[in-house]
Amino acid sequence: MITLLDYGAGNVRSVTNAIERLGETVKVALNGDDILAAEKLVFPGVGAFGNMMQILQERKFTEPLKTYLQSNRPFFGICLGMQALFEESEEAFGIQGLGIFKGKVVRFTTDLAVPHIGWNGINIQQPSTIFNGLAGEEKFYFVHSYHISPEEDDVRLTTTDYGYEFVSAVQRGNIIGTQYHPEKSGPAGLKLLKNFIENANAVDAPGTLTGPTRLAKRIIACLDVRANDRGDLVVTKGDQYDVREEGEVRNLGKPVELARRYYEEGADEITFLNITGFRDFPLEDMPMIEVLKQTSQNVFVPLTIGGGIRNYTDKNGRRYSALEVADAYFRSGADKISIGSDAVIVVEEYLEAGKPDGTSAIEEISKVYGSQAVVISIDPRRVYVNSPDSVTQQVIPTKLPGPNGEMYCWYECTIRGGREGRPVDAITLAQVCEKLGAGEILLNCIDRDGTNSGFHIELINAVKSAVTIPVIASSGAGNADHFLEVFSRTEAESALAAGIFHREEVPIGAVKDFLDNKVEIRPA
Ligand code: 1PR
16 A cells, blocks of 8 residues: 655646556545555655645645654655755745755756756666666656755765756665656656565666766657547547548547557657637536546656646636646646647737736646646747848748748747637747746647648747747658657757657657667657
């Protein structure tokens, strides 16, 4: 029996699914006594340090937790659940941590994109049964902007490199903490959890890496989902966002099954986009909630969900906040949420007012769940212009001349699934969303969507050079070489595809085999 400390973090369901997948039962701690009575305690955390410590205080978990930890009984803290073990955090000055380990939590100081999102390696610093059965070169999934800085060397369990070497896991006695997410790190992550549950006596230490670890480029499978005319929820795929063929919604398969296949084929992340989310309301008919719950039982890599995340008033006048929608998605197994149309409206309001008012979905959700959990999905369309100063939007020079030989263009943001253009350009949108607290940009391109003609390198470079957060290149992948091109000619941290995977033209494994030894990837 594993006792789970649930303070309302986003990844509780994912951790529960992983532990149950390993044949163990989970009991959620409802009060301090449950913590003190635990045989083994797992503390999953995602989000913001301050918010977490406050909730632990309000729920009177802090003292029982300290008592439990001081008794050196088996404990596994994940991400924030590990950071809580330290004395304080730069993410919430003045708020005390549990102080079990000396040292504090600090924000990354690197020129690389922050948050640090993706699959990176570990360098083992002390023998531990937690790594039994691993080879030592496995990669694990990270998603964070802050990392621990322990004062005591004896607690260092693993280090990882991201601009510089940082401590990515700690252990003293039976107390273990990892910055990386075993519940979202595929088979290697499940092995870590299994080792914690089994708590073997003997260490069969894996080999250690020689040299710094490297963050892998991510290959993401995207499932555009909507109901077809018969009301069945299907994975569909547009050609420049038009998903109909001979009037019918293209049906490329069932969301849960396809997601599982992509996990088994080696996808680093899986994204669900409810493409008619602007029309329906996620908390009303809830098909996507069910898709998430079922998928997260068998898929142990990060899940992102988008579509319809916005403040909403239903027909009975009941007002829902975007945060409530996000809550429901996180509690159903999502690791990140993606905001599309609403982000464009928020940025227009910001540009109008000249400053944020703290009420946008981006600000509210990132405050509670952390910026790393908020993705902005941009649906831009190219507009050619004769000269850079002929419009107020940010214009880029192009090597792909327009119909009248134009050598400049800007990228018009659209809402409602590409149906409505708005006077905001994609570069400005990305910059303002980063300011408001977004942690990642999903950069689609209507012009390239479904064309198999390759990713839009010019657009990706323009947006990537305008923000410091990670960018996902999306739209247009037709073969494995297009992935090599986007990772060689841009700094995009990830590349996403849909059509070629759904139509089984190029399996994910084939893309990874092709990229192996050319680009840093996580083997399939
Ligand atoms: O606006 O917050 O309700 O969110 C709606 C979400 O649905 C947005 O993220 C938007 O990108 C997405 N969406 C809306 N309509 C469509 C459509 O296709 N008609 N799909 C749509 C967006 C783009 C990519 C696609 C890539 C790769 N799909 O995600 O998967 O272009 O495709 P490819 O590899 O086949 O070229 P809101």
